[in-house]
Amino acid sequence: MNNDQTENLAALLGHLTETTIVQIVLIVAGTWLLIALTQRFLPMLAGKLAGRNRLYMLALVPALRLCIITGAVLLILQRVIEPTLENLVGLLGALGLAVGFASKDYVSSLIAGVVASYEMPYRPGDWIEIDGTYGEVQAIRLRTVEIVTPDDTVAHIPHLQIWNQTILNANDGSQHLLCVANFYLHPRHNAVQVLKLLHDVALTSPFLQIERPINVIAQEKPFGTHYCLKAYPIDPRQQFHFVTDLTVRGKAMLLQLGVEFATTPAIADPAS
Amino acid sequence: MASSDPSDQDITPLWQYVAVTDYRPPAVTVEHTVSTGLSAFWQHFRTKEPPPETPFKTEEELQSIPGILLEQIAPAPDGQRAALALDEALTAWLDSVQMDQPVVLVLHPPYGMHGNILKAWAGLHEWRVLPPPTIGQIFRRETDWIMSGPADLTSWVLPNLERCYLRHAHGLTLVRRLLDQACSGALGRGVIGCDSWAWAFLRQAWSGATPPLLILQSFDQHHLARWFQSFASESGISDLIFRQADNGDYVLPPPTGIQNGSANISDFLQQLAAYSRGIPGIAHAIWRASLRTAPDESPKDAKTAKESTYQPTTLWVTPWRRLKRPAPTTDLLRQHAFILHALLLHNGLPAEWLSQLLPSSCQPGPATLYRLKSAGLIKQQRDGFWQISPLGYPAIRLFLKSEGYLMDDL
CATH class of the missing domain: 3.40.50 (Rossmann fold)
Structure with a gap:
């Protein structure tokens, strides 16, 4: 900090007196007290309400806290800084810089939202995965994309993720979403018979989008044979029911065929 | 579909087997769509209420046709004439000595x-x-x-x-x-x-x-008129006239000399052909459901008619917009789409086997089947098989198509 800046700061804060300092301390203490009270009593009050009113009351807590802090800051500034034009310009400049840093990501998300609207990495109805969160796109807002996970949890993901995250889109604006059911079988079996059977399991599923291909992939693994049954459901929203149906019926048919399933060998008990 | 020109209709055979590529389901004509649309549009700008329509016959004046009489006027088709048409279509195949097909x-x-x-x-x-x-x-x-x-x-x-x-x-x-x-x-x-x-x-x-694939050609309104007229002619009942109950329009062309100058030809059969997609069995079922009679106009057989003063018998056809057709909600259809689709793919199934084909999450209990039955979408045959009802089929087909289910090509 050079000499000029030091002098400016000294001039800005030069009129601070002991009384002012006491007032500031009281304001800070009052603010803390008010915040503590709202955080304690509003949730208690909300607990006595039901339904939507309870949620409104709980939402008041952070809003009130923001109002209290804003009021306190204004009261303190009024006492600390002499309200001249130069002081106000300097203050607003510093404030603008702070807000700019704080809202960098916000603005970035807004711009990414505009980019997403024409690049279309996701659309409403798409099943996407961003940074490990998988779900159906419900809405694309200005700043965020809103997805609902299979556990019925709504996730708001900022658009700025498109700058540096991989966006996995399972159906990419279409009704075609590939589902995979896995079967792990004991290696001693007739693979051709199993391939045909699993194909028919998919073909006879009411969930199947029949005009899309059905594929059965077999891979030999150290513990047995791994079969991937790949097919498309009629509606992407049925993907979990579809995989369940393939698994349940596939398992039943394989058991009827007399095929054994692969099992992890038991770990030897070191004590024995 | 055969030529849409009415003058050609007498030449075109009623029953005709064609290759699948030549199958044409009847469509509502552009003229009809435009005139209906303009009429509906004009209704928005009317300042005065139109004079109240006085229907020829109110619903209270009409009653359902007794079953025995219905069997005379619109009997279940026996398939003999269609079999002759199939025979004609198979002549070349039957005559060929090659066994390549x-x-x-x-x-x-x-x-x-x-x-x-x-x-x-x-x-x-x-x-x-x-x-x-x-x-x-x-x-x-x-x-x-x-x-x-x-x-x-x-x-x-x-x-x-x-x-x-x-x-x-x-x-x-x-x-x-x-x-x-x-x-x-x-x-x-x-x-x-x-x-x-x-x-x-x-x-x-x-x-x-x-x-090689063959298919029975669809029935347009002219075919339906000839088909229904043939039933009426063979019913043994003296001159039958089919008129629309609300305005008296003739649904089937009346016998020569009977037509009243003020009455028009109804578009009922055109609507029926388009709605039933030209499928004779479905059109026939709707036709039977639409027929009504007035108690004081009971049909006479030909012998009685000759003895008495000549008086044609009028049968009244429920207007298309008042005809009761299943109107299932999308929720109901979506909830039970698998059941309906399975019934269509098998042309009917008994309940116990239907449950074998569906996932455990949508098992069709008796309550579900009777709910669909009460909505007019399915019916149970005498042999216990559940089947899509003829009146429900068009709505179900439309829904399954919109949802992306496997469809037939017709």
């Missing part, structure tokens, strides 16, 4: 009456009619089922291929084997009838080359 497949939409038609055709040529396997035989994959009959299997008719499979992992082996054998000529010459929905599924499940 040992099998012909005759497709029919739901309520296309193919069972009766093929049995009647088999009767014309004294070909053996093969009964379908039992559901137990299908599940047990008894592929020698077809050989269980008499050994001299050289010329045969299988009227219902849709009864030879189930959409189940164990329900396809038998039909695949049957089609392989039939199309290779190992079973001699045969004519196979199949429901169009079942064939849409089977062609995905069976990888053989498709045999």
Whole structure:
């Protein structure tokens, strides 16, 4: 900090007196007290309400806290800084810089939202995965994309993720979403018979989008044979029911065929 | 569909088998769509209420036609005439001595009456009619089922291929084997009838080359008029006139000399043809449901009519917009889409087997089936099979199409 800046700061804060300092301390203490009270009593009050009113009351807590802090800051500034034009310009400049840093990501998300609207990495109805969160796109807002996970949890993901995250889109604006059911079988079996059977399991599923291909992939693994049954459901929203149906019926048919399933060998008990 | 020019309608045969590519379901004409649309649009700008319509016959004045009389006026078709049309379409195939096409497949939409038609055709040529396997035989994959009959299997008719499979992992082996054998000529010459929905599924499940396909051409309004008129002519009831109940328009052309100058020809049959997609069985069911009679105008047989003063008998047809058709909610259809689709793919199933084909999450309990029945979407046949109702079929087809389910090509 050079000499000029030091002098400016000294001039800005030069009129601070002991009384002012006491007032500031009281304001800070009052603010803390008010915040503590709202955080304690509003949730208690909300607990006595039901339904939507309870949620409104709980939402008041952070809003009130923001109002209290804003009021306190204004009261303190009024006492600390002499309200001249130069002081106000300097203050607003510093404030603008702070807000700019704080809202960098916000603005970035807004711009990414505009980019997403024409690049279309996701659309409403798409099943996407961003940074490990998988779900159906419900809405694309200005700043965020809103997805609902299979556990019925709504996730708001900022658009700025498109700058540096991989966006996995399972159906990419279409009704075609590939589902995979896995079967792990004991290696001693007739693979051709199993391939045909699993194909028919998919073909006879009411969930199947029949005009899309059905594929059965077999891979030999150290513990047995791994079969991937790949097919498309009629509606992407049925993907979990579809995989369940393939698994349940596939398992039943394989058991009827007399095929054994692969099992992890038991770990030897070191004590024995 | 045959030519839409009414003057050509007498030339075009009523029953006609064509290649699938030539099948044309009837469409509502552009003229009709535009005039209906303009009329509805004009209603928005009317400042005065139109004078109240005085219907020729109110609903209270009319009653349902007794069952016996209905059987005379609109009897269940026996398939004989369609069998003759099929015979004509098969002439070249029958005359050929080559065995490169040992099998012909005759497709029919739901309520296309193919069972009766093929049995009647088999009767014309004294070909053996093969009964379908039992559901137990299908599940047990008894592929020698077809050989269980008499050994001299050289010329045969299988009227219902849709009864030879189930959409189940164990329900396809038998039909695949049957089609392989039939199309290779190992079973001699045969004519196979199949429901169009079942064939849409089977062609995905069976990888053989498709045999020659024939289909009964759809009925447009002119065909329907001739067909219904033929029933009326053969009913033994003296001059029957079919008029629309609300405005008196003639639904079927009246006998010569009877037409009242002020009455027009109704568009009921045009609506019926478009709604039923030209499927005779469905149009016939709706036609029967639409007929009403006035108690004081009971039909007379021809002998009585001659003795008394000549007086034509009028039957009243419920106007199209007042005809009760199933109007299921999208929720109901979506909730039970698998049941409806399975019934269509098999052309009906008994409840216990239906539950074998559906996932555990949408098992059709008795309450579900009776709910669909009360909505007019399905019906139970005498043999216990549940089937899509003829009046519900158009709405169900439209819904399944919009949801992306497997459809027939018709």
